[in-house]
Amino acid sequence: MDTMTYDYTEPTLSAKGQRMRDILADYIALISHRLPDDVTAKLEELSKIEVDPLQKLVYDTMMENQLLANKLKRPSCQDTGALQFFIKCGAQFPLLGELNQILKDAVYRGTKKAPLRHNAVQTFDEYNTGMNIGDGIPSIFLQVDGNGTDISMYVYMAGGGCTLPGAAKVLMPGEGYEGVVRFVMDRMTSYGINACPPLLVGVGVATSVETAALNSKLALMRRVDSENPNANAAKLEHLLEDGINHIGLGPQGFGGQKSVMGVNVENTARHPSTIGVAVSTGCWSHRRGLINFDADLNYDLPLNKGVELS
Ligand code: SF4
Secondary structure (H helix, E strand, O other): OOOOOOOOOOOOOOHHHHHHHHHHHHHHHHHHHOOOHHHHHHHHHHHHHOOOHHHHHHHHHHHHHHHHHHHHOOOOOOOOOEEEEEEEEOOOOOOHHHHHHHHHHHHHHHHHHOOOOOOOEEOOOOEEOOOOOEOOEOEEEEEEOOOOOOEEEEEEEEOHHHHOOOEEEEEOHHHHHHHHHHHHHHHHHHHHHHHOOOEEEEEEEEOOHHHHHHHHHHHHHOOOOOOOOOHHHHHHHHHHHHHHHHHOOOHHHOOOOOOEEEEEEEEOOOOOOOEEEEEEEEOOOOOEEEEEEOOOOOEEOOOOOOOOOO
16 A cells, blocks of 8 residues: 655745744643643642552652653653644734644644654544644634734643543433533543543533533633632532542542542533533643733743743
8 A cells, every 4th residue: 555645835924924833833842841830730739638659659750750841841741642722813813814824834843843742643544644733633723702913822732541531412401410410420430540630621511512512622721720600510510520539530540539630611501402511631741731922922821930932
């Protein structure tokens, strides 16, 4: 059989587009080895709760792993995931028309810079592109919001193990929010261990499978210690957190006091005849970044305090 190759020509970008691409390539390389501040703080907090030597050893190993990853600038985990972007952008952001090309080329260049593992396999043709980009990779979810000139984007490395528990289903309305809990707990008891706990569990509630699934992913973009502004949804977050902790997965599935870093629920209004529910999971090495640009490409990194890109 002939060896297939992926046809990629580096795009011709405007000078400003090149600058944005280069900043993003640097940021992608950074988040491959440096966990966001909220995740680091939560891992430290959870490590102090465990009492048995095995669980303490697992957390100590994670901390040492992170020290070395940051010192050597090498990925926190060998699986550097498939890149996903969740973006909110004003309609007047000057690079909107070039954005897809900028993001794809940033992943291409960031992959070489970091370096990242090559995780893009062309579906049905079954070959690895060897570039970490492919048809539809990176995944880009864009919401144009208002007439402003700023852009805000989450950058996420969706690893294989932490993506595996993901599922979505449309429930009969009579199943109620108890059905949501049953669905999430079924997934966590059967697949949660695959995702390298302690987990960040994202739950989406909406009309259909795709709206619920997107909500569940947006839930993973929220900080681990955040709370849904709706009191009932926040209560569901706490109840699910208690329930999943009681499964006793513990760090890396070795058992222990805590199985999750947190449970985040994201919800939108839904059709009265359906309850769409989805679950997505993030692992202990939850490599999710956030970068905000203004129209002149001044940027800030709210999840990585004190970091300078290079
Ligand atoms: S689940 Fe996370 S830590 Fe485990 S192998 Fe996948 S990316 Fe790495």
